[in-house]
Amino acid sequence: MKHIILITLFFLHIFMAFSQSDSLPYVIVLGVAQDGGYPHIGCQRQCCKLSWKNVEMRRHVVSLALVDPAEKKWWLFEATPDINEQLHLFSTLTQNAYSYLPQGIFITHAHIGHYTGLMELGREAMGAKEIPVYTLPRMAAFLKNNGPWGQLVQLKNIELKILNTDSILSLTPQIDIIPFTVPHRDEYSETAGFYIFTKNKKYVFIPDIDKWSKFEKNILTVVKNVDIAFLDATFCNAGELPNRNMEEVPHPFVIETMTLFEKENIEVKKKIHFIHFNHTNPILWDEGQRQQIIQAGFNIAIQGAMYK
Numbered sequence: 001m002k003h004i005i006l007i008t009l010f011f012l013h014i015f016m017a018f019s020q021s022d023s024l025p026y027v028i029v030l031g032v033a034q035d036g037g038y039p040h041i042g043c044q045r046q047c048c049k050l051s052w053k054n055v056e057m058r059r060h061v062v063s064l065a066l067v068d069p070a071e072k073k074w075w076l077f078e079a080t081p082d083i084n085e086q087l088h089l090f091s092t093l094t095q096n097a098y099s100y101l102p103q104g105i106f107i108t109h110a111h112i113g114h115y116t117g118l119m120e121l122g123r124e125a126m127g128a129k130e131i132p133v134y135t136l137p138r139m140a141a142f143l144k145n146n147g148p149w150g151q152l153v154q155l156k157n158i159e160l161k162i163l164n165t166d167s168i169l170s171l172t173p174q175i176d177i178i179p180f181t182v183p184h185r186d187e188y189s190e191t192a193g194f195y196i197f198t199k200n201k202k203y204v205f206i207p208d209i210d211k212w213s214k215f216e217k218n219i220l221t222v223v224k225n226v227d228i229a230f231l232d233a234t235f236c237n238a239g240e241l242p243n244r245n246m247e248e249v250p251h252p253f254v255i256e257t258m259t260l261f262e263k264e265n266i267e268v269k270k271k272i273h274f275i276h277f278n279h280t281n282p283i284l285w286d287e288g289q290r291q292q293i294i295q296a297g298f299n300i301a302i303q304g305a306m307y308k
């Protein structure tokens with residue numbers, strides 16, 4: 001009898017552990033490429049040749065889905081030119097368990113890879129109803145005051161929600177978002193990065209940034225304070241940009257980020273998940289380059305993968 005009780009308790013314990021982990025929030029990567037996508041318009045060079053031929057190699061522009069299974073809700077980070085494919089990818093990966101459109105969209109800045117997918121929500125396409133779009137103030141003003149984005153606001157396809165830098169927005173009892181500003185070419189908007197703090201894991205998302213030295217936060221501390229850091233990896237090294245001085249390129253090269261974290265232990269290094277790859281970045285198309293980064297202890301964000 002005692003045995004039966006013990007066995008029952010054991011299975012109950014396993015069952016509870018499983019059902020609890022099933023209700024914990026998670027992130028799915030819906031795209032890993034830089035704004036121009038992969039393959040890149042007009043590129044016939046070695047980098048894109050492979051993916052023009054092989055559809056499997058193609059990658060969507062950088063984007064994340066944040067999911068709270070307990071609330072049956074999800075949020076999209078970035079409205080990319082590939083939003084069409086990405087919403088479809090999300091519903092396929094989650095077996096249509098969630099609403100087709102997210103409960104809200106968070107946008108980092110006004111460069112084409114990060115916000116132009118909003119056009120698909122307008123009357124010409126989806127005709128969405130009051131989808132909350134979360135941005136910092138300058139980005140919100142840009143959308144409101146410029147066509148065709150202003151029409152989405154007027155026709156209530158989207159509803160602008162202005163975020164305050166460094167303040168907490170609670171999405172659900174299990175999820176808090178904290179936006180912050182990062183240095184970047186801010187022609188039309190400021191540029192945001194996001195902390196995503198869930199009951200389970202802490203994430204940071206910085207797809208576009210100028211050099212780490214210009215960032216008001218210390219990237220070493222930022223990475224140490226989270227579990228998973230999706231960081232700008234537009235270019236791998238200076239070789240991709242012949243005749244350009246490395247110091248002048250307004251992104252941290254992957255090798256620069258790796259050098260910065262060189263002395264940290266493996267637990268810290270493996271938190272870094274490189275993302276936002278330019279088509280010239282061999283991380284997209286050279287397995288040797290990928291292995292080199294992984295062997296050094298770092299991670300590469302994978303389109304379609306779940307981070308939990």
Ligand SMILES: [Zn+2]
Pocket residue numbers: 034035111113114207208276
């Ligand atoms: Zn970008």
Ligand SMILES: [Zn+2]
Pocket residue numbers: 040043044045046047048049279280
């Ligand atoms: Zn290319």
Ligand SMILES: [Zn+2]
Pocket residue numbers: 109111184208
């Ligand atoms: Zn940008």
